[in-house]
Amino acid sequence: FVEIQTPSSSDANEVFETINSRGKDLSTVDLVRNFLMEKSTGSHEKDRVNNAWRSLLDDFQRREDIEKFLRHFWVSKHGDVKSHSLYVTIRKSLTEHFDQRPQVYGVGKFSAELENAASRYAELISQNTGDSDFDATLSEVKALSADALYPLLLSASERYEYHEMQALLQAALSYYVRWTVVGTRESTLLEENLFGVAKDLSKGESLENAAKRVAGWIPDDDAFFAAFKEASIPKQAQSRYLLAKLEAHLRSDAGIHEEISFGAGKVHVENIYPSNPEVHLKVDDHDSWLNRLGNLTLLSGKRNQVTSVRPFPEKAHIYSSSSMLISSRAQVASLWDSETGRWRMQGIVERQDYMARIALSVWPSSINVG
Template identity: 25%
Template sequence: MARINLLDTRTTSFGDLIGNGKIYRVPPFQRDYSWTEENWEDLWQDILVLHTTNPSAGHYMGAIVLQSSRASDKEFTIIDGQQRLATLSIMAIAVIEKIQKLVDRDEQKAANQERQKILNRTYLSDKDPRSLRYSSKIILNENNNDFYQSNLINLRSPFNIRSLSKSNQLLWQAFQYFSDSLEELEDVVQGGEKLAEFLTDTIAQRLLFIQINVEDELNAYTVFETLNARGIELSSTDLLKNYLFSLFQGPDDLQEAQRQWRRITNTVQMERFPEFLRYYLSLRHTRVRRERLFKIVRDSVQNGQQAFELLDQLENYSSLFIALGNSNDEFWRDLPANRPYVRELELFRVKQAYPTLFTAYERFSPEDFTRLLKLVGVLCFRYTIVSSLNPNDLETLYNKVAIAITTGEITNPRQVFEQLRSVYVSDEKFSQDFSLLSLSTRGQKKKLVRYILSKLEADARLEVNEDGFSIEHILPESPSPEWRQHFTDSQLEEMVYRIGNLTPLEPHLNREIGNGRYAIKRDVYQQSGYELTKNIVAEEWTPHTLTTRQRDLARRATHIWRSDFAPHKFLPD
C-alpha cells in the first residue's frame, strides 16, 4: 500500500491552532453545523474537570485533519474537525461577551476593553497588516458563515431565531448554552482577568488535538479510512461530495448537482452511501474496496460533465439499491413476481450479488431478471446458509459477472449460472449438509427456520403463511426426564435445533402439548393441517428417527432449492 504523505502530525492545543495569524476554511459544500446540547454538555463537563483539577492536566479532543493551502502556509482547509473548532470559537465568543458586559457596567472599563480586543484578535479575527482589515480565523461553510460572522462574532442577536435555518439556530443555541454555563462559574465571571485566564489557560492550552496535515483530498480520504474514528465528524461521503462539487463551474450547474445529490442521499441515506457507491463502481472495476472509492472516482471523474454522468448513474440505481433490501418496496409494485426472491435476499443478507443485479436490471428482460433473482437466492441458500462456505469467494465472482454483463459478454441468466457454476453446491454435498443442518429458533435465525419449514411444507401442499404457525420442537427445548431414556445429555443439546426436530404446528396445538411426552405429541400431530407434521408417526422419537426424518427432508430440499439451469441428479436413499 502506498505510504500516506503527511506534511505534519503532532499534538497541538486549540490556542496553538488558532494563533499566529492562521486561517481555517470549511469547504463550501461540507455539511452544516450539527452539534446539539448533548455534544455541548459533554464538552463543557470535560472543561469543568480541567478547571477544577490539576492545572497541568489536559483533555484529548481527537484528531483534526487539515489540508494545507498551496497559496499560503497560514491557510488551511478543515477536512475533519469543523464541529469542534466552531464550537470552541463559540465558547471564546461567550467569554468575550461576558467581558463586554463588564465594560457595559463600567467595571474596570479600560482594562476590560483592552482584554476584549486582545482576546478577539487572538481567537476570532486578526487584522491584516497590509489591508488593516480584520479577517476571521475560522470561515464556515456557505450556509453558516454569514450568520457566524455577522451575528456571533459581532455579538448581535438574531431578529427572529425561528426564521433561521436549523444549523444557524444550533450555532446561536450553542452560544446561549455556553453563555449560561459561564454564569454558573462564579469564580470565573467575577472579573475580566478571571474570564481571560479561563479562556487562555484552560480552553486554549489544555484542550489537545492530534493535528494531521495532508497534501490533497486523496490523502485526506486515506487518512479517514485509516482512522475510522468513533464519532468522526466528516465522513468519506462528504469528502467525495466536496470533490464532485468543486468540478462545477457555474452556479446553475452547482445548484442542479446539489439537488441531485440530495435526492440520491435521501434515497440511500448518508451512512449507506459508501456501500452503494462500492457496488456501483463494481460494475466496471475489479476488487473495489472502501478505501479505494475516492481514488477510483477522482481518476475517472475530472470535469463537470463527467461528474453529472456519475450523479445520473447513481440516481438511476439508488431506488433499486434500496428495493433489493425490501421486498415490500413500491419499486416492485409492477413486478410482483420478484417479491418472494427479494424476500430471500433480505433473509439471507445477500449483498455480494448487488453489482450483478444492478446491471442485469438495466440490461436483461424483466423475465430474465426474475430468473436471475431466483438463481441468486438458490445459490446463496446452498452455498452460505446450508453449506456455510466462505462468502468472500462469491463477491469476486459476482464482480466479474457484473463487468461481463455491463460489457455485453453475458446477456442472460443461464450464462450467469455457467460463470457461477464453481460455487453452485452439488446436490450430493447440499443433501449431506442439509441432513446435519441445525439452526437456533431464537433471534434472527428464527425467521430463517420459518422460511425453511414453510418451503418444505409448500412442497407437499399449497403455499404456507410463514407467520401463521408455531415452530414445534419435537424434542423439547426444556425436556422432561423421560426424554433422557433415548437421548444423552450431549444429544439433547446438539439435536434440539436440528431441522429434523422442527415442524410447523398450529399455535393452539403447540400450547396444548407443551413439553409433554412424545406419545402425547404424536397423537396431537395427527390433528394438524400441516403435512410435515401429520407425517410424524414413528413409535418413538430417538436420535435415529430424527436423523432419518432430516435425511428425508434433505432429499426434498435438494429439488426445492435447485437452479433452473442445473442438471437433475437422482439421489439414492
Template identity: 25%
Template sequence: MARINLLDTRTTSFGDLISNGKIYRVPPFQRDYSWSEENWEDLWQDILALHTNPDSSHYMGALVLQSSSTSDKEFTIIDGQQRLATLSIIAIAVIQKIQNLVDREEEAEANKDRQEILRRTYLSDRDPRSLRYSSKLLLNENNNDFYQSNLINLRTPRNIRSLSKSNQLLWRAFQYFFNCLEKLQEVIQSGEKLATFLTDTVAQRLLFIQINVEDELNAYTVFETLNARGIELSATDLLKNYLFSLFRGPDDLQEAQRQWRRIVNTVQMENFPDFLRYYLSLKETRVRRERLFKVIRESVKNAQQAFDLLDQLENYSSLFIALGNSNDEFWRDTPDNRAYIRELELFKVRQAYPTLFAAHDKFTRENFTRLLKLVCVLSFRYTIVSSLNPNELETLYNKVAIAITNGEVTSPRQVFDNLRSIYVSDEKFSQDFSLLSISTKGQKKKLVRYILCKLEADASHIDVNEDSFSIEHILPESPTDDWRQYFNDAQIEELAYRIGNLTPLEPYLNRQVGNEVYPIKQATYQKSVYVLTQNIVAEEWTPDTLVRRQGDLAKRAVHIWSSDFSA
C-alpha cells in the same frame, strides 16, 4: 515523500491552532453544525475537570486539515469542524461574560482591553470599514452567515424559531455554555479570571492530533487509516465536496446539489459508501472501500463527468433500496420478484448487488426474475446451509456484473455458467442439510419459518403462510425427565434445534402438547393440517429417528433449492 505528506502530524491546542493569523474554512458543502446538548455536556465536563486540576490535559481526537496551495496561513477543515466550531462558541461566551462586566462598569477599561485582545486572539480583527468582527473560522454555506452576523458580533437573533435547525443548534450551544459559565461564580466575577479560564484552560489544555494533508486523496486515505467512528459519513462528505468542486457555474452547482440530496435521501448517508462500491463494481474489479475516492478521482475529472456519475447513481439508487425491501413500490409492476427479494433480505445477501444492478439494466423482466431466483438458490446452498467462505462470492459476482455490463453475458443461464463454482453440489448440499441446526430464537427464527414453509409447501403442494404456524420442537427445548431415557444432556443441546426436530404446527395444538412425552405429541400431530407434521409416525422419538427424518427432509430440500440451469 508521499507518506510524509500524508502523516504530517503534530500535537496542538485550540489556542495554537487559532493564533498567528491562521484561517480555517469548512468546505461550503460539508455537513451542517450538528452537535447537541449531549455533546456539549461531555465537552463541558472535560473542561471542568481541567479547571479543577491545573496540571492535567485532555485529548480531543484527530483534526484533519488540508493545506492551501496559495497560503501557509489558510486551511480547509476535512474533519473536526464540530469541535472547532464549539470551542469558538465557548470563546464567544467568555467574551460576552466580560462584556457584561463592562456593562456593569466593573474595571471597564481593563475589561474592554481584555475583550479586544481575546477577540483578536480567538475570533478575528475588526474590519476598519464596517467595524464588525469576522471569524478566523469560516463555517459552511448554511451556517456561516448566522455564525458571522450573530455569534461573532454578539447579536441575538430576532426570531430563533425561524432559523434552520443547524443554526438553532449554534445559538443553543452559545446559550448552553453561557449558562454553564454562570455557575462558575469564582470565575465570572473577574475579567482576569475569565480571560485566564479561556487562555489557560480551554485554549491550551484541550489537545488535538493535527494531521495536515495536501489533497483530497490523502485526506480520504487518512479517514480509512484512522478508522474512526462516523468514518462513512466523513468519507461521503469528502466525495461530495470533490464532485461539487468540479462545477463552475452557480446553476450547475445548484442542480448538482439537488441531485445529490435526492440520491442521499434515497440510499441514506450511512449506506452511501456501500452503494457507490456496488455501482463502481459494474466496471471495476475488486473495488475496496478504501479505494472509492481514488477510483472517482481517476474517472471523474470535469463537470460533465460529474453530472454523468450523479445521473447513474440516481438511476441505481431506487434499485439499491428496493433490493433490501420486498415491500418497496419499485416491485409494484413485477410482484413475482417480491418473494425472492424477501429471501435476499432473510439471507442478508449483498454480494450479488453489482450483478443485479447490471442485469436490471440489460435483462428482460422475465430474465431478471429468473436471475433473482438463481441468486436465492445459490445463496441458500452456499451461505445458509454449507456456510462457505463469502469472499469468493463477491469476486465472482463482480466479474459477472462487468460481463453483463459489457454485453458478454446476456442471460441467466450464462450467469449460472459463470457462477457454477459456487453452486454447491447436490451431494454436499444434502449432506450439509442433514446436519443443519438453526436456533429458533431471535432473528434466526424467521429463517427457520422460511425453511419449514418451503418444505411444507413442497410436501402438500399448497402455498403456506409463514406466519400461520408455530415452530414445534418435537424434542422440547426444555425436556422433562421422561425424555432423558432417550436423550442425554449433550444430545439435547446438539439436537434440539436440528431441522429434523422442527415441524410446523397450529398454535393451539402447539400450546396443548407443550413439553409432553412423544406419544402424546405424536397423536396430536395427526390432527394437524400440515403434511410434514402428519408424516411424523415413528413409534419412538430418538436421536436416530430425528437423524433419519432430517435425512428425508434433505432429499426434499435438494429439489426445492435447485437451479433451473443445473441439469
C-alpha cells in the same frame, strides 16, 4: 458552532475532511457527497449532486440502506471493496477520472448514474419491481439476508428487464443456499464470484453468460444432499425460510393452493425435541441435536412456550392436526418411541434424510438459463 472562513470551496471541503478525520467519523455517504461537491466545477454540477442526494433520501427509509446501496453500487461496477475502505477507493478512482483533461467522466455523469441506480436498488430491496414472480423470489433474498446477491442484480437491471433476470436470480439463490446456508462454506469466495460477475455484466457481458457462470458454481446434488442431511441451522430466520420452502413444495405436490404467510408471527419454528426437556428425557449431545433440520418444524401462530416443553404424547395431536404439512405429513412422529416413552434421535436422522431429498428439487443445481 465554529465558523471557519476559507478562500475557496475547495479549501472548505479540505477543512471539512480534516476535522472529520480528527473527530467523530462521518458516514461514507456524507464523505462522498462532500467530495463530489469539492470536485464540482460549477453550480450546475453542484445542483446535480444535491438532486442525486435528495433522491437517495427519498428512495430509502433508513440511513443504513443508503450506506449499503452506495457500497453495492460501487461493487456492481468495480468488484469487491470492503465497507471500511469504500470512501478511499471511491475518492481515488473518481479523482483520476475527474482530473483528466479533456474530462470524459465528471461529477454530473457519476451523480446521474448514482441516482438512476438508487431507484432500481430501492425496487429490489423492497420487492417492488412490478413483476410478481421476480418479487416473490426477491422476498427469499430478503428472508435470508442474502445481501451478496444485490450488486449482481443491480448490475443486471441496468440493461435488462426484471422478468429477463429470473434465471440469474434463481441460480444465485440456489448457489447461496447450497453453498452458504446449508453447506456452511466460506462466504468470501461466493461474494468474490458474484461481485466479479456483477462487474463483468456492467462492462457488457451478456445476461445468459452471467447466469451460466453462476449456475456453474452451484454445489452438485451429492454435495448438497450430504450437507443437508447433517445441517444444523441455529439462525431462526434461515430455518424458517428453509422449512417454508419445503412446506410450499409439499403443498404443491398435494395440490393445495392456499396461500400462507410465513413471516415472523404468522408461523413459528418449533423444536420437536425441545430445548428444555424433562431431565430424565434429555439425550446425550443435547445441543448437537437441537437445531438439526430434522428436529425443526413449522406451526401456525406465535410460539407457545408452555406447549413447546410438553412431553411429546401431550402435543402429538398438535402436529398431526396442523395445517402445516411439514408437521402433519413429514414424519414428526418418528422422533418419539411410544414403546419406551423416550426420544428417538434416529428419527431426526430419518426425517432429515426425507427433507434432503425434497430439497434437491426446491433448490436445484440445474437452472435453465436460456
